Amino acid sequence: MNGWVRVLALHGGLLAVLFAAQFLLPAYHHGNLARIMVLASYAIGYNILFGYTGLLSLGHALFFAAGMYGMGLGVQHLGLTPAPALLAGIAAGAVVALALGLLALRTVGVAFMIVTLMFAQAGYFTILYFSEITRGDEGFVIAQAQRVLWGIDLSASANRYFAAWALFSACLLACLWLVRMPFGKTLVAIRENEERVRMLGYDTFAHKLGAMVISGAISAAAGASYGLLFGSAGASFAGVQYSILPLLWVLLGGAGTVLGPFVGTLFMFYLIDLSSGITTAYMLIAGVVLVVLTLFAPQGLMGELRRRFWRGLP
Amino acid sequence: MTLLSTRGLSKHFDGLQAVDGVDFDLPEGEVRALIGPNGAGKTTFVGMICGRIAPSSGSVVFDGADITALPAHKRILRGMAYTFQITSVFPRLDVAENVALAARRRLKGREMTRAVDEVLARVGLLERRDEEAGNLSYGHQRLLEIAMGLVQKPRLLILDEPTQGLSEGEIASFKELLREVAGQTTILLIEHNMSVVMETADRVSVLDFGRLLAEGTPQEIHENAAVQAAYLGTG
Ligand SMILES: Nc1ncnc2c1ncn2[C@@H]1O[C@H](COP(=O)(O)OP(=O)(O)O)[C@@H](O)[C@H]1O
Ligand SMILES: [Mg+2]
Numbered sequence A: 001m002n003g004w005v006r007v008l009a010l011h012g013g014l015l016a017v018l019f020a021a022q023f024l025l026p027a028y029h030h031g032n033l034a035r036i037m038v039l040a041s042y043a044i045g046y047n048i049l050f051g052y053t054g055l056l057s058l059g060h061a062l063f064f065a066a067g068m069y070g071m072g073l074g075v076q077h078l079g080l081t082p083a084p085a086l087l088a089g090i091a092a093g094a095v096v097a098l099a100l101g102l103l104a105l106r107t108v109g110v111a112f113m114i115v116t117l118m119f120a121q122a123g124y125f126t127i128l129y130f131s132e133i134t135r136g137d138e139g140f141v142i143a144q145a146q147r148v149l150w151g152i153d154l155s156a157s158a159n160r161y162f163a164a165w166a167l168f169s170a171c172l173l174a175c176l177w178l179v180r181m182p183f184g185k186t187l188v189a190i191r192e193n194e195e196r197v198r199m200l201g202y203d204t205f206a207h208k209l210g211a212m213v214i215s216g217a218i219s220a221a222a223g224a225s226y227g228l229l230f231g232s233a234g235a236s237f238a239g240v241q242y243s244i245l246p247l248l249w250v251l252l253g254g255a256g257t258v259l260g261p262f263v264g265t266l267f268m269f270y271l272i273d274l275s276s277g278i279t280t281a282y283m284l285i286a287g288v289v290l291v292v293l294t295l296f297a298p299q300g301l302m303g304e305l306r307r308r309f310w311r312g313l314p
Numbered sequence B: 001m002t003l004l005s006t007r008g009l010s011k012h013f014d015g016l017q018a019v020d021g022v023d024f025d026l027p028e029g030e031v032r033a034l035i036g037p038n039g040a041g042k043t044t045f046v047g048m049i050c051g052r053i054a055p056s057s058g059s060v061v062f063d064g065a066d067i068t069a070l071p072a073h074k075r076i077l078r079g080m081a082y083t084f085q086i087t088s089v090f091p092r093l094d095v096a097e098n099v100a101l102a103a104r105r106r107l108k109g110r111e112m113t114r115a116v117d118e119v120l121a122r123v124g125l126l127e128r129r130d131e132e133a134g135n136l137s138y139g140h141q142r143l144l145e146i147a148m149g150l151v152q153k154p155r156l157l158i159l160d161e162p163t164q165g166l167s168e169g170e171i172a173s174f175k176e177l178l179r180e181v182a183g184q185t186t187i188l189l190i191e192h193n194m195s196v197v198m199e200t201a202d203r204v205s206v207l208d209f210g211r212l213l214a215e216g217t218p219q220e221i222h223e224n225a226a227v228q229a230a231y232l233g234t235g
Helices: A002-024 A027-052 A061-078 A082-104 A109-129 A157-180 A182-198 A204-230 A241-253 A260-278 A282-296 A300-308 B042-050 B072-077 B095-103 B109-123 B138-150 B168-182 B194-200 B218-223 B225-232
Strands: B002-013 B016-027 B031-035 B057-062 B080-083 B156-160 B186-190 B203-208 B211-216
Touching: A002 A027, A002 A157, A027 A157, A027 A182, A027 A204, A027 A241, A027 A260, A061 A082, A061 A109, A061 A204, A061 A241, A082 A109, A082 A204, A109 A241, A157 A182, A157 A204, A182 A204, A182 B095, A241 A260, A241 A282, A241 A300, A260 A282, A260 A300, B002 B042, B002 B186, B016 B042, B016 B186, B016 B203, B016 B211, B031 B042, B031 B194, B042 B057, B042 B072, B042 B080, B042 B156, B042 B186, B072 B080, B080 B138, B095 B109, B095 B138, B109 B138, B109 B168, B138 B156, B138 B168, B168 B186, B168 B194, B186 B194, B194 B218, B203 B218, B203 B225, B211 B218, B211 B225, B218 B225
Parallel strands: B031 B186, B031 B203, B080 B156, B156 B186
Antiparallel strands: B002 B016, B002 B057, B203 B211
């Protein structure tokens, strides 16, 4: 019980700090943090499959893009308003994740990585191929008039920050709730020893499929929100880079921790931001820092915190 | 009433006939020991019963239903529990959570917690409930494995060499435990330790080179010449 209070205090505390930060931060960091919270939501989705269930996907850009295009195409071609468009994006991500899960979860390990990578690439090329609808590589702009949700203009920076915070809070709390549920605990057990879970009478395939759909839906919610808040959709968000990034963020922040995705996203965003202010060879600095971090905190920042100080940290 | 039976159950791995046409019947309520030299096919045999291993041919009937085509988790849901020969707990989860995973399919909330603590007390691990399972000694991990089987309150409990690596004292309390459980559930026990077999089993089946060699009371098996010959090879 006492542990649960501490957990709530930590996670609620972060959300409170992020909420208060919008009134204090200078414009530049205010904009950054809005973006970071949306990307961290994507990382939370990724973490449910990778960190908690132990399935390393190299194709999550497919879900992010499914959300972005499910929302964007709905607005662009069907004239949807933001709320139904957002739901369309999430539904698109969930359906794509279900279909991919039914195929890819028949494989394990490296084969799973390759199958997810291939399908994400297929998704990327599909977007390029139907460029009349998707505007291919260039993408398309979602006009300010199309981004008004319940009378709130999401292109205004204060509203945008608040919307990003609301999304991030929802994802964080959903993740926290999930991993304390029997379903989430079973996912962790599958990560630790799948054969044993099966022999305790659990349908491990169904559990992994469920994790995939939840992970895909959260990733899609982030993708749809990204398009809505920053006003564009483009094929680059479906590329390999956007499948690798959430893996890096989660590894840095701590796989299988609720706060890890945010910590990793924040850290990497500012690492690149700061080092690019110093030198044009900023990727070199970023690379060295990442190597050092993986050497000294192989379980990521929050993973290290858990290992050293707080064993029960979810 | 017969709880479990197999007919012509066989498994070959490439050229090797690990289990060879076994017809086996286990009445409800019995404690049956399954013995035989290393490599006789005991683990493979029970693996086919609980669905870990797909048979090459033959059938398995549990509680009157043919379950040969059922996946493992559905067999477990019908009331089987299986403990692994090679200790297979969740090393990075704590002891109570290991048992809770086994209990949660049956129970929820406070009732579940109570059942977990009860079983942990029974195997003598209650004080270690919050420790990581990987930090337990080998013997304690075996006991945890047994606790995970017991908490499921199975109709058929399959134990694959549960006393392997236990100390004398731990074996004595295991026998005690087994006698307690014996009244409540049917047990199929793979066991090398003859004192455990002699003291706890109602009947004994002997497997050798994948075939059922003999079956009888512990006393009969003890005096059986063919069984002794099968064991002589392994010393
Ligand atoms: N997965 C496998 N692949 C190939 N051979 C196996 C496999 N599992 C068991 N065997 C072989 O089948 C035989 C029976 O093994 P096992 O059932 O483990 O025997 P026991 O439990 O009686 O010691 C052994 O010769 C073993 O090497
Ligand atoms: Mg064996």
